[in-house]
Amino acid sequence: MDENLEWNPALLGVRAAAEDVFLDALRRDGGTGSKDVTGVVDALQVEPVGFDGHSVSHHLQRDGELWQLREYAALRSLYHLKEADPHLWVVPRLTGRAKAGMVAVEFDEFGAGRAENIHARLFADLMTDLGLNAQYGHYPDAAPAQALATVNMMSLFGLHRRLRGALVGHFAAVEITSSPGSRGLATALRRVGAGPAAQRFYDEHVEADAVHEQVVRHEVIGGLLEDEPALAADIVMGIEATGHLEALLGDHLLTAWRDGRSALRTPLTP
Numbered sequence: 001m002d003e004n005l006e007w008n009p010a011l012l013g014v015r016a017a018a019e020d021v022f023l024d025a026l027r028r029d030g031g032t033g034s035k036d037v038t039g040v041v042d043a044l045q046v047e048p049v050g051f052d053g054h055s056v057s058h059h060l061q062r063d064g065e066l067w068q069l070r071e072y073a074a075l076r077s078l079y080h081l082k083e084a085d086p087h088l089w090v091v092p093r094l095t096g097r098a099k100a101g102m103v104a105v106e107f108d109e110f111g112a113g114r115a116e117n118i119h120a121r122l123f124a125d126l127m128t129d130l131g132l133n134a135q136y137g138h139y140p141d142a143a144p145a146q147a148l149a150t151v152n153m154m155s156l157f158g159l160h161r162r163l164r165g166a167l168v169g170h171f172a173a174v175e176i177t178s179s180p181g182s183r184g185l186a187t188a189l190r191r192v193g194a195g196p197a198a199q200r201f202y203d204e205h206v207e208a209d210a211v212h213e214q215v216v217r218h219e220v221i222g223g224l225l226e227d228e229p230a231l232a233a234d235i236v237m238g239i240e241a242t243g244h245l246e247a248l249l250g251d252h253l254l255t256a257w258r259d260g261r262s263a264l265r266t267p268l269t270p
Contacts, residue, residue: 030244035232061184066192080123081136084109086158093164097223122201129198142266146249165231169238
């Protein structure tokens with residue numbers, strides 16, 4: 001692909017029009033319009049008790065089969081193989097505590113200075129362990145629209161300064177809910193006999209994201225609201241839109257898997 005197309009005016013116009021439609025839908029269907037950041041963040045920290053019938057991680061932990069875990073990894077590769085990259089776009093748009101907290105969390109995401117510990121690298125190792133292609137961009141054609149939407153939202157928020165509050169909200173939703181979900185996925189991988197490289201990715205997130213949760217809440221969100229209290233509604237929108245799209249993806253996956261069929265547009269080879 002010609003790299004000059006990145007700044008092609010005609011393509012940028014098409015992208016802007018598509019982004020407007022997408023953002024309008026997120027505001028309409030994925031948010032309440034609330035400005036209660038504390039209440040929405042508190043709700044993220046309440047993990048459902050037991051198996052509620054809608055949680056992908058609970059399903060995989062209890063009943064998931066290896067082929068379902070492979071499909072889940074292939075879909076999540078659209079995000080995890082570039083994990084943290086779009087979140088970095090917000091750093092120059094923050095100041096003070098929010099910027100320092102964001103960089104502290106991102107430092108861990110990028111392996112704390114060690115290339116072999118970069119979280120995207122750990123996910124690539126997980127994919128290799130599961131017999132998947134670990135090259136970024138290998139599985140978009142197999143992904144349903146619900147999976148593409150979750151990744152497109154992160155890029156949309158990250159690319160626009162005016163959506164910096166929404167990006168922080170998305171970041172908070174990911175970090176605060178990651179630890180319990182990762183614990184369940186690590187258990188699922190052990191249950192189906194996946195190798196240590198596959199298990200390590202989620203084991204790492206159980207420990208790291210429990211710490212990140214506090215930094216994100218008190219420093220990133222708290223610092224941003226201290227500097228720019230008018231962004232409260234955007235932070236809530238980012239959190240709620242993330243939950244909305246994840247719920248749509250979860251419903252798609254669980255409906256297919258409970259019917260015994262692939263959730264991908266193109267099933268994986270064994």
